[in-house]
Amino acid sequence: MTIYRQTLLLVLFSLWVVLVASHGKKKNMGVTYDGRSLVVNGKRELLFSGSNHYPSSTPDFNFEGNYDLVKFIKLIDEMGMYATLRLGPFIQAEWNFGGLPYWLKEVNNITFRTDNAPFKYHMKKFTKMIIKKMKDDKFFASQGGPIILAQIENEYNSIQRAFKESGTEYVQWAGNMAVGMKTGVPWVMCKQKDAPDPVINTCNGRNCGDTFTGPNRPNKPSLWTENWTAQFKRFGDPPSMRAAKDLAYSVARFFSKNGTLANYYMYHGGTNFGRTSSSFVTTRYYDEAPLDEFGMQKDPKWGHLRDLHVALRLCKKALLWGSTSVEKLGDEQEARIYQNPGSHVCAAFLCNNATRTPATVTFRGKEYYLPQHSIRILPDCKTVVYNTQNVVSQHNVRNFRKSKNANKDRKWVMSRDVIPTIGDCHVKEQSTMELFNQTNDTSDYLWYTTRVDLDDDDLPMRIDILPVLQVHNLGHSMHAFVNGEYIGWAHGNHIEKTFTF
Ligand SMILES: *[C@@H]1O[C@H](CO)[C@@H](O)[C@H](O)[C@H]1NC(C)=O
Ligand SMILES: *[C@@H]1O[C@H](CO)[C@@H](O)[C@H](O)[C@H]1NC(C)=O
Ligand SMILES: *[C@@H]1O[C@H](CO)[C@@H](O)[C@H](O)[C@H]1NC(C)=O
Ligand SMILES: *[C@@H]1O[C@H](CO)[C@@H](O)[C@H](O)[C@H]1NC(C)=O
Numbered sequence: 001m002t003i004y005r006q007t008l009l010l011v012l013f014s015l016w017v018v019l020v021a022s023h024g025k026k027k028n029m030g031v032t033y034d035g036r037s038l039v040v041n042g043k044r045e046l047l048f049s050g051s052n053h054y055p056s057s058t059p060d061f062n063f064e065g066n067y068d069l070v071k072f073i074k075l076i077d078e079m080g081m082y083a084t085l086r087l088g089p090f091i092q093a094e095w096n097f098g099g100l101p102y103w104l105k106e107v108n109n110i111t112f113r114t115d116n117a118p119f120k121y122h123m124k125k126f127t128k129m130i131i132k133k134m135k136d137d138k139f140f141a142s143q144g145g146p147i148i149l150a151q152i153e154n155e156y157n158s159i160q161r162a163f164k165e166s167g168t169e170y171v172q173w174a175g176n177m178a179v180g181m182k183t184g185v186p187w188v189m190c191k192q193k194d195a196p197d198p199v200i201n202t203c204n205g206r207n208c209g210d211t212f213t214g215p216n217r218p219n220k221p222s223l224w225t226e227n228w229t230a231q232f233k234r235f236g237d238p239p240s241m242r243a244a245k246d247l248a249y250s251v252a253r254f255f256s257k258n259g260t261l262a263n264y265y266m267y268h269g270g271t272n273f274g275r276t277s278s279s280f281v282t283t284r285y286y287d288e289a290p291l292d293e294f295g296m297q298k299d300p301k302w303g304h305l306r307d308l309h310v311a312l313r314l315c316k317k318a319l320l321w322g323s324t325s326v327e328k329l330g331d332e333q334e335a336r337i338y339q340n341p342g343s344h345v346c347a348a349f350l351c352n353n354a355t356r357t358p359a360t361v362t363f364r365g366k367e368y369y370l371p372q373h374s375i376r377i378l379p380d381c382k383t384v385v386y387n388t389q390n391v392v393s394q395h396n397v398r399n400f401r402k403s404k405n406a407n408k409d410r411k412w413v414m415s416r417d418v419i420p421t422i423g424d425c426h427v428k429e430q431s432t433m434e435l436f437n438q439t440n441d442t443s444d445y446l447w448y449t450t451r452v453d454l455d456d457d458d459l460p461m462r463i464d465i466l467p468v469l470q471v472h473n474l475g476h477s478m479h480a481f482v483n484g485e486y487i488g489w490a491h492g493n494h495i496e497k498t499f500t501f
């Protein structure tokens with residue numbers, strides 16, 4: 001288990017364009033980039049990509065027993081897709097301890113994710129090990145394999161300030177360390193404005209078309225490494241949906257503003273098996289993604305995005321080689337145009353940013369009706385092939401039936417816990433010890449026992465006033481027993497973590 005966590009990678013695979021690109025004869029010119037896009041085997045590319053945490057996938061995709069990353073990358077290659085290797089080692093990913101193994105916490109003098117020698121030692125060792133595994137099987141595009149991009153760290157900027165200069169040092173160190181691995185493919189750092197050259201700083205977010213401040217050098221492309229297709233759920237959360245229309249708007253907007261790669265997070269949801277989850281996160285992980293927990297299409301999201309990708313691909317030449325301009329069409333309406341002067345290559349995005357009101361605009365002598373919060377895509381600057389607000393893809397519903405097969409040999413097992421007395425406790429301390437530390441992250445349960453001797457003077461005189469047991473701890477939930485008798489339970493939630501019992 002520990003070894004597995006250590007090698008958990010977030011693998012993203014790209015769809016569509018990629019299928020075409022890799023069906024030709026393989027060249028291994030590797031991957032570079034310019035101010036427009038990634039340059040794969042010598043050619044600029046538009047890339048559509050979807051995140052998948054393969055260990056959370058349905059059983060026919062679950063390499064149980066070995067969690068075989070190598071096998072997974074091979075499969076991606078066989079399917080004619082590319083991969084982005086986001087190797088962390090801290091990956092967040094709503095996973096125990098963000099993917100870091102428990103033992104790392106016990107390393108002498110370690111401080112995670114900052115300019116700290118023990119942490120850097122282990123981070124480098126891990127990165128080297130993964131890169132070697134990938135190189136041994138010739139998985140990098142520079143070796144003829146499917147990996148076209150790699151990521152070090154993850155959204156570090158959310159904690160960077162707490163570490164002051166040491167945080168800044170660490171970012172530089174991490175970027176340089178990764179580049180030093182010589183993979184022949186570019187590295188990215190997401191949400192990291194100060195990513196050191198030649199590492200590309202990329203956007204994570206819901207509306208990168210409007211929120212991304214852009215690459216930190218003109219010779220780096222605009223890439224979107226995480227865009228929520230919904231939101232992961234925590235126990236007690238209301239249902240979370242992100243409408244297909246809204247998602248399509250954001251992606252179209254990003255591509256209308258120099259974007260050339262978008263990765264959906266998640267594209268395929270999954271299941272948190274066993275204890276593989278972070279606190280309060282539900283077992284069902286990202287079921288609202290275009291491919292649900294079971295790998296089935298969720299429509300219209302899946303179809304509406306497919307149609308969007310087709311429309312964007314029709315604009316490929318203009319997007320990758322055209323020069324950009326903007327034409328104001330109204331207060332909140334604009335056209336974003338990619339055009340090659342002196343050629344017929346031209347693509348336009350007609351955008352209505354008003355959230356409530358539709359508008360009719362005139363573009364190059366023709367009238368266009370733009371629903372509220374919508375983008376129309378015109379791959380020849382004349383013909384509308386796609387409108388983010390106009391969902392033509394069918395809605396589907398999912399039904400569940402009991403599976404005879406799955407329920408055939410089911411065996412239920414019951415076990416009985418012995419309620420320990422103080423004499424049974426292995427560790428005796430004056431204050432409660434940390435659970436994570438005591439169990440080495442092998443269990444979420446731990447008995448804490450204390451003994452309080454009361455004599456008659458301690459007990460209230462009136463029988464309607466009961467003694468109060470107060471437990472101060474940072475655990476998530478508690479079952480309480482007094483004199484071997486169950487007296488009740490209490491728990492916190494992700495917003496209000498503490499509770500009083
Ligand atoms: C840990 O830090 C202390 C105090 O800075 C130092 O004395 C000790 O040698 C360090 N231990 C290791 C294993 O680096
Ligand atoms: C897109 O890139 C061009 C240069 O290639 C630049 O002039 C323009 O400002 C960029 N647009 C946005 C929205 O970043
Ligand atoms: C579009 O509207 C949003 C909020 O309604 C605003 O934050 C954003 O700046 C607007 N973008 C443009 C290009 O007008
Ligand atoms: C728990 O943490 C303490 C202090 O950091 C350490 O000395 C001890 O070895 C840890 N316990 C286990 C079981 O690892």
Ligand SMILES: *[C@@H]1O[C@H](CO)[C@@H](O)[C@H](O)[C@H]1NC(C)=O
Pocket residue numbers: 438439440442
């Ligand atoms: C946790 O790890 C420590 C040190 O490796 C070991 O002594 C202890 O027995 C382990 N405890 C559990 C509950 O696995």
Ligand SMILES: CC(=O)N[C@H]1CO[C@H](CO)[C@@H](O)[C@@H]1O
Pocket residue numbers: 204205206207226227228265
């Ligand atoms: C993972 C990630 O970047 N998530 C972002 C998705 O978009 C929302 C809204 O912009 C952000 O709050 C999340 O951080």
